[in-house]
Amino acid sequence: MKPLTPAELVLMKKACSITRDALNYAQSQIKPGISTYELDKMVEKFIIDSGAIPSCLGYEGFPASICTSVNEMVVHGIPSKDCILKEGDIISVDLCVTYKGFIGDAARTFPVGKISPEKARLIEVTKNAFFEGIKHLAVGRRIGELSHAIQVYAEKNGYSVVRELAGHGIGRHMHEPPTICNYGKVTDGPMVVADCCLAIEPMINMGRKEVWLLEDGWGVITRDGKPSAHYENTVLVTKDGVEILTL
Ligand code: MF3
Ligand code: CO
Numbered sequence: 352m353k354p355l356t357p358a359e360l361v362l363m364k365k366a367c368s369i370t371r372d373a374l375n376y377a378q379s380q381i382k383p384g385i386s387t388y389e390l391d392k393m394v395e396k397f398i399i400d401s402g403a404i405p406s407c408l409g410y411e412g413f414p415a416s417i418c419t420s421v422n423e424m425v426v427h428g429i430p431s432k433d434c435i436l437k438e439g440d441i442i443s444v445d446l447c448v449t450y451k452g453f454i455g456d457a458a459r460t461f462p463v464g465k466i467s468p469e470k471a472r473l474i475e476v477t478k479n480a481f482f483e484g485i486k487h488l489a490v491g492r493r494i495g496e497l498s499h500a501i502q503v504y505a506e507k508n509g510y511s512v513v514r515e516l517a518g519h520g521i522g523r524h525m526h527e528p529p530t531i532c533n534y535g536k537v538t539d540g541p542m543v544v545a546d547c548c549l550a551i552e553p554m555i556n557m558g559r560k561e562v563w564l565l566e567d568g569w570g571v572i573t574r575d576g577k578p579s580a581h582y583e584n585t586v587l588v589t590k591d592g593v594e595i596l597t598l
């Protein structure tokens with residue numbers, strides 16, 4: 352957790368606003384019949400035209416600019432010409448943007464056309480879990496307070512929390528300390544320091560919490576095949592409170 356200077360925060364905020372705009376652009380292009388490959392290419396162009404760099408492209412060998420995770424895929428889906436969206440699907444889009452050396456990171460799960468009430472509720476609860484979590488985020492409070500609140504909220508709604516993946520500090524690097532689990536005890540983790548940026552990202556499964564890693568080494572899917580949703584924002588914590596930079 353590294354505090355950023357006011358000058359660094361200006362760049363960080365710009366990276367985050369491009370991240371948000373790119374996600375909104377992705378949402379506007381999602382419709383039945385489009386492939387996740389086409390979506391990736393369009394969002395990649397949007398990010399570059401915005402004067403930024405798609406940070407996921409080439410990150411630890413990831414072969415695309417955005418992660419596209421459909422239905423039972425939790426995260427890190429590789430966009431593909433063979434993956435064509437159809438009415439009733441849900442798709443999680445996760446993307447990072449680098450602007451002048453600073454990185455914004457955010458994800459949303461979007462409906463494709465009309466979706467079932469069950470899937471709509473999963474998307475809603477996953478988003479709400481983020482907001483429940485950040486109620487407990489403040490300078491001097493432990494990361495575990497947020498983690499615990501997310502878990503309690505998700506489980507109270509009958510869902511489960513993925514254990515293998517977590518949020519993280521962010522700034523000049525996509526993944527910085529601390530690890531921000533979406534489950535745990537209030538006494539877990541470090542205390543939050545002022546002027547740090549964190550990526551908070553609940554990944555919530557409709558069924559059981561267990562996941563598999565696909566043979567491509569990236570895609571993470573639920574073991575029970577039930578849908579999963581993701582909601583992530585990069586936030587700034589100051590002595591005055593929490594600012595959501597990618598909203
Ligand atoms: N944006 C993801 C995160 O929340 C990371 C994407 S993995 C990548 O941490 F390889 F695609 F970059
Ligand atoms: Co992230």
